[in-house]
Amino acid sequence: MNKKNLVLPAVLVVAAAVVAAIQLWPSPLKDLRAKNLCLGMLTKETAGLLDDHKGGKLVVDEDKGEDAEADPVFSTICFVGRETSKDTTPRTQYTLDARPADTLNEPAKDAAPVGGGHSGWIGPRQSEVQLPASCAKPMGASAPHVTVTLKVAQGVLVKEDWDTAALISKSRTILLEGVGNLTEQYDCTT
Structure with missing residues (x-):
């Protein structure tokens, strides 16, 4: 067999092996x-902090x-x-998402600064925290910042008797863990 004819299959095998190794290689993400x-x-444990206490x-x-992005x-x-056997659909406790952003939204009137060297605010109903500026590029953000937003459901607010301090404390824990894990995944800590 001609050695010239073996070069392309050999290159393809090596390339496939490299792609497979990259896909299988452990990473923080x-x-x-x-x-x-x-x-x-x-x-x-942290995900269950905000709860309407209905079981x-x-x-x-x-x-x-x-969105057809490779990274969702x-x-x-x-x-x-939360869901029980008699629930037809789960009762939403809160939502959490990350979005590219130019700036933070204005804080709610009863919001507190997030602290700990983070930009953002924590309110009993909604909270926003910016990831470090170094995260936007590795995350593929279309804006200079990435904001993580937490929105607390009405049932949780009622069950917590609108206790602002308790809601802010639990929300802060959820957001700071979320921000910490995202910065670890994308290796963009401050």
Whole structure:
């Protein structure tokens, strides 16, 4: 057999092996997404912090949008809910999502600064925290910043008796874990 005819198949085999190794190689992004909820942002314990106390199993629905991006982080809204055997659909406790942003939205009147060196605010109903500026590029953001937004469902607010301090504390824990895990996934810590 002519050696010239073996070069192309050999190159193709090597290229396929490299692609397979890259796909199978462990990475923080793959590891966190495999073991955590909400595209790797939350552990199960933290995901269950905001609760309407009506019982039920914790369920997470990562509603992937129709954006054809290879990485679904910007086209997915994570719905965290509870369901029991008598529920026809899970009761939403809150939503969590990440979006490219030019700036943060104005904070709610009863919001507190997120603190800990992060830009953003935590409110009893909605909260927003910006990831470090170094995250936008590795995440493929179309804007200079990436904002993680948490929206708390009405049932949780009522069950917490609108206790702003308790809601802000639990929301802060959820958001800071989400931000920390995203910065680890994309290796863009401050």
